[in-house]
Amino acid sequence: MAGRIRAEDVATVRERSPIAEVIGEYLELRNAGGDSLKGLCPFHDESTPSFHVTPSRGLYYCFGCEAGGDVLAFVREMDQLSFSEAVEALAQRAGIQLRYEEGGYVPRNEQSQRQRLLEAHRVAAEFYAEQLLTSRAHEARQFLKDRGFTRADAEHFGVGYAPPGWEVLTSHLRQKGFTDAEIMLGGLASQGRRGPYDKFRNRLVWPVREITGEVVGFGARRLDPEDTGPKYLNTQETPIFKKSSLLYGLDLARREISRRAQVIVVEGYTDVMACHLAGEKTAVATCGTAFSSGHVQLLRRLVGGPSSGSSVIFTFDGDAAGHKAAVRAFEEARGEFTHTYAAIQPDGLDPCDLRLERNDAGLQALIDAKRPLSEVVMENQVARFDVNTIEGQLAAIDAAAPALATVQDPDAWEKTVQWLARQVKETNLDLVKRRVRVGASAQPGHRQDEETQQRPAPATRARTYDLRDPTVRRERQALKLAIQFPHLARSFDELDPTAFTVREHQAMHELIRGRGGVAAVEYPQRWGLDLYDAAPNEVQAAFLTELASEPIEVDGELSEQAATEILRRIRLDVVSRQIAEIRAQLERQDQQGDPEEYNRVFVELMTLQERKRMIQEGTHGAM
Known part of the structure; x- marks a missing residue:
């Protein structure tokens, strides 16, 4: 096997992989003020963004779950890769050929x-x-x-053709240097009695890509009517193809989804193509599986959570299967987005056929006619009961209650209650409201709230100090200044370890001094990453990213004067602690009655008090 990737190549990969661009391929980032971007953390569930990226320092940090690091750490965590795999993935993205310690370039195998x-x-x-x-x-x-669809359309979506024959693709891949084991592991071939044979044969093929644009699998449509295989055949689960976390077309729709905070979920590959060509460029499709919680989390990172104004529109057929799919989608998506809608075509035409028969306008009309998904689900529930009887009316209200409970807007809730009352033919609106409130809390359909209550809180780093302590906060300010703006923190190097009162701060001070202190900083934009690389363990690396991402608390803009004041307060804290110790020593000396020692200590106290006065007046900077 090849040896370790050369350190200079790792540095080059990181330099040519802007952290905001890379992370922006996975989730939507918005301006957070200053040199900071924020978005919904991909590592834990949240409704309000607490995930921050600082491009100038090349670091990210989540103030919710405390995940943090550089661009390599992010890719490793997101894609569950080893360090080398993350470097290789970013190198491929940046077009960099890696070298390994044994020399030369890594062989393909x-x-x-x-x-x-x-x-x-x-x-x-x-x-x-x-x-x-x-x-x-x-x-x-x-x-x-x-x-x-035209030839240009096929090229845009990467549509291809798997020719008939048992080993056409397999032979081609062998010629390119891939082994049979690799071809089968990737789901491109299956094992037969005589060896591997092509997974897809005589089929129209769509490449399924990750959000970053890398092909990880395929969906294939049968062309021969005499073929006894399934109409649509998809890549099976492989090390790189996970159906529950993939959406066809997401690589093409990602930017438009983020811009509009909207996504349209359709059922098929041609439906995605039709929607995009009709101007609905936020369309995606699941890859041969039902909409799942994995898809929810994938989309939440792009459109935001329930308080973000996000919209998810599902398209369904008007038949029984379509209604069943609507209920399934509702169960997965409820409470996760601001709005969830259903766009149902009564005559059974899917988006592709609808565009073909009624042009782009027909497909757009389907999307425009969307209805709240909760309303569609309630309609399905009510239809199960005979609302001409009292028992049927009450049972229908109870069945609809969980869906109604997901309507957050008070006015919308009021209108929906009125709509439900009409559906069940009940004129007593107060009765419906009372029954809905009771039913919402009693029905098992309230699953999302129960799960939220049972979900464990994000793991947090244990602290040995109290952030309410003013001294701790001031020390933290000084460290943030030295990490984020070393050119403004020149006097930081004058502080010795006694300037910091808690273990974490002392360790960070030692880390900074170990890199030569702020005076040795040649390239401020790389300083944070240099410290991150030098951190002796994951705990200190995480603390470093936290300090590098947390705002410095100053009135107005951070200036050299404000930075000087932050460090001046640290020096005042130090000399004040020394004065308190000397005073306690004087009390002990007075009780012991040793005049000579008392005078020596008293002179030391006077020296410290003079130093404190000079620091307060800004005429002395040294410790």
Whole structure:
């Protein structure tokens, strides 16, 4: 195996991987004021953004769960990669060829497993796209044409063709240097009695990409009516293909989703294509699986939580299966977004067919006619009962109560109650309200609230000091200043370890001094990362990212004068503690009756008091 990646190459990868750009490929970041961006933390559930990115220092930190680090730490945590795999992934993104300690470049067969599988899928996607242009792909091209898609549309979405034959793709990948084990592990081939055979054969193929744009699997549509296989065939679960955390089209829709805080969830690959081409560019689709909690978390990072103004629109058929899917989506999404809607086409046309029959305007009309998903679910629940009887009316209200409980806006809740009363043919509105309130808390449909109550709080770093202590806060200010703005903290190096009263602060002071102090800072923009790299353990690295991300508390803009004042207060704290110790010593000396020692200590006290006066007047900076 190849040795360790060269340190200078790791540094180059990090320098060419702007942290805001990389993290912005996973979640929506918004301006947080100053040199800071914020978004919903991808590492724990939250409704209000507490995840901060500081591009100038190359660090991120979450004030909710205390996750933090540099761009490599983020990619490692998000994609569950080793350090080397994270470096390799970012190197590939930045177009950097890595070198390893043993010398030379890493051989292709010695790349990490993840990188090998991603490379195999990239080659496969290119192969399928090329095959779509061959003569034997006539049926595949006709399929696209019949659904209103052009060659340019196919190229934009990466649509390809898997030719018939048992080993066409497998042979191609072998020629490119991939082993049979890699091809099968990635789900591109299956094991037969005579060896591997292609997973997809004589099918139209759509590449499924991660949010970052890397191909991790495929969805394939049957073309031969005599083929006894499933109409749609998807890559099975692999080390890089996880259906519950993938949405087809998300790589193309991501920026528009973030900009509009809206996403449209459709059922098929051609539906995504149709929506995008009709101007609804926030459309995505699940990959052969129902909408799940994994998809919820993926979308929350882009559109925000329930207080962000976010909207999720689900499209369903008007049949029984569509209603069942609506209930399932409601159970997963309720309480997670500001608004959830259902866009239902009564005549059963899916978005692709709707665009084909009624042009772009027909598809847009479907989206515009969306209804609150809670209303659709309640309608389905009410339909189960005979509301012409008292028993049926009460049972229908009870069944609808959990869905109504998710309506947060008071005015909307009032109107929805009125709507429900009409649905169950009950004229006594107070009765409906009372029954709804009781039913909402009693029904098992209140699952989300129960889960929220049972969810453990994010793990936090144990503290050995009290942030309410003014001295601790002042020390913290000084450390933040030295880390974030070393050019304004020149006198920080004059502080010795006794200037800090708690273990964490003393360790951070030692870390800064170990790097030469602020006087040795040549490139302020790299200072935070230098300290992060030098941290001896994860606890101190986490504390470093916290201090590097937390705002410095000053009135107005941080200036050299304000920075000087922060450090002056630390020096005052130190000399004040020394004076208190000397006074206590004088009391003991007075009781012992040793005049000579008393006078010596008294002179020391006078010296300290004079030093304190000079610090207060700003005429003495030294400790």
